Amino acid sequence: MEEYKFKGTGTVVTFTTIYTATEDFDRQTPYNLAIIRLDEGPRLTGQIVSSADKVKIGMRVSPVFRILGKEGDRGIIYYGTKFVPVEEPNVDGPK
Amino acid sequence: MRSVSIIGVGCTKFGERWDVSLRDMVAEAGVLAIDDSNLIGEQIDALYVGNMSAGRFVEQEHIGALIADCAGLSRLHIPSTRVEAACASGGLALRQGVLAVASGYHDIVIAAGVEKMTDVSSGTAADALASAADREWECFFGATFPALYAMMARLHMRRYGTTHDQMAQVAVKNHHHGCLNPIAQYQMEITLDDVDRSPMVSDPLHVLDCSPISDGAAAVVLAPTEIARKFADTPVRIVGSGQASDTLALHDRRDITTLDATVHAAHSAFGQAGIEPKDIDVAEVHDCFTIGEILAIEDLGFVEKGQGGKAAEEGITALGGRLPINTSGGLKACGHPVGATGIKQAYEIALQLRGEAGKRQVEDAEFGLAHNVGGSGGTAIVHIMSR
Secondary structure (H helix, E strand, O other): OOOOOOOOOEEEEEEEEEOOOOHHHHHHOOEEEEEEEEOOOOEEEEEEOOOHHHOOOOOEEEEEEEEEEEOOOOOOEEEEEEEEEOOOOOOOOOO | OOOEEEEEEEEOOOEOOOOOOHHHHHHHHHHHHHHHOOOOHHHOOEEEEEOOOHHHHOOOOOHHHHHHHHOOOHHHOOOEEEEOEOEOHHHHHHHHHHHHHHOOOOOOEEEEEEEEOOOOOHHHHHHHHHOOOOOOOOHHHOOOHHHHHHHHHHHHHHHHOOOHHHHHHHHHHHHHHHHOOOOOOOOOOOOHHHHHHOOEEEOOEEHHHEOOOOEEEEEEEEEEHHHHOOOOOOOEEEEEEEEEEOOOOHHHOOOOOOOHHHHHHHHHHHHHHOOOHHHOOEEEOOOOEHHHHHHHHHHOOOOOOOOHHHHHHHOOOOOOOOOOEOOOOHHHHHOOOHHHHHHHHHHHHHHHHHOOOHHHOOOOOOEEEEEEEEOOOOEEEEEEEEO
16 A cells, blocks of 8 residues: 555536535535546545536536534534635636 | 245334334334234244434434334344345345245244434434445535435436436326325325425425435235245235445446446346346335436336436326336335335335235236335345236
8 A cells, every 4th residue: 555645636527506414514505515536537525615606517626625514612623625616727818 | 045925014104203103113014014914923033124223313223122022022032133224224124034034044034124213303314314425535525415316416417418307207206106105204296396496405406306304114024935825815926136235435436327236236136037127017216316216217227328307207107107116105205214115115016016006006017126225326225026
């Protein structure tokens, strides 16, 4: 076994916007959840931080480090990876 | 291996059963099944019970011993085993019972299923159900069950042009069937418009695309076919029993819009039965969400991949159609007390094959199929039954 670090960039395979969640995620609704195919091949499930109408199948995403959840006000805070849409370079528009 | 038959069936009313407990329901279903099979308690060799999460829902584990006790059988000291495969727990209990009788180890076996889900808040229930998914790789990031099926639906729509109206038609049809079933949780008609206007749960799935939180129990009595007629006038033979597994997480599947576990379990069951999907007259399939029924009829081989939505739209799967699906109302309208569902499916198919399904009877049904899925497809169980 050898440790391998993924680039973290990938493509949206499919997605949904969640309006009713489990108790742990209830305060975050609505949020986007997607299956993402990493550029190296494997797929995983993660949130996409974006307005729902911007998320599309085939869209490129990159990773961001975010809080995923908290165990109450004084409990453990869980951190992990979420994803954001990759801004496509707009060659014609202003910088 | 010996041929196995169902010699008795019983099922409680499904719904929000605040008047009864888990043990009341499992006793009721068990007594109905034992009465139906003309047995006495001393003839029962073993019990299997499907239950997903009594620990979370009613804070009671050790359901095996509990059901033997509630059924008044504790003095016989027979083996009683709880099995769990999330929403396929009932189907798994049936399969364990079938294997026990087929192998010759036991003669008379009861396979039951029970779940009491409405004693907790809907958030707690959603979290308990989410434990059927991959806790570390899906739920930790915010996945819910509707979300996983919504992602299957989204990709199916994109690839095959399936529409939300086609999915909604599954709910409309199953509610219509539910109206004809006295044990169904929902006995009311709904329209496509009702589904469309119901609140969004996980886009594109609305509330009325989802099966409900339910209480209920069901039981069937199994015996070797060679002695089945001693107990029942119309025993129902189990001619195929298939079980298959797949990755726990949806994202690891070969194909997001195919439940390979269903494909493999069906292949195994049809092989044993020596028949083909076109020979099936009536089927109960796992419609935990409307897209679930569309995927199921494709993966079971009833229609081509991608044609499930069209089949729903054209009415092929409605009562009176070429292949009536979910005459009980399915999980959608009959209700989905998860551990009980797989046994209720066998109950419905047995009634159909015995010609006792009342207003929802399929004429001259000879072969029936029951299809039960655990999680988003980590387990699938298929039983084929015959008159």
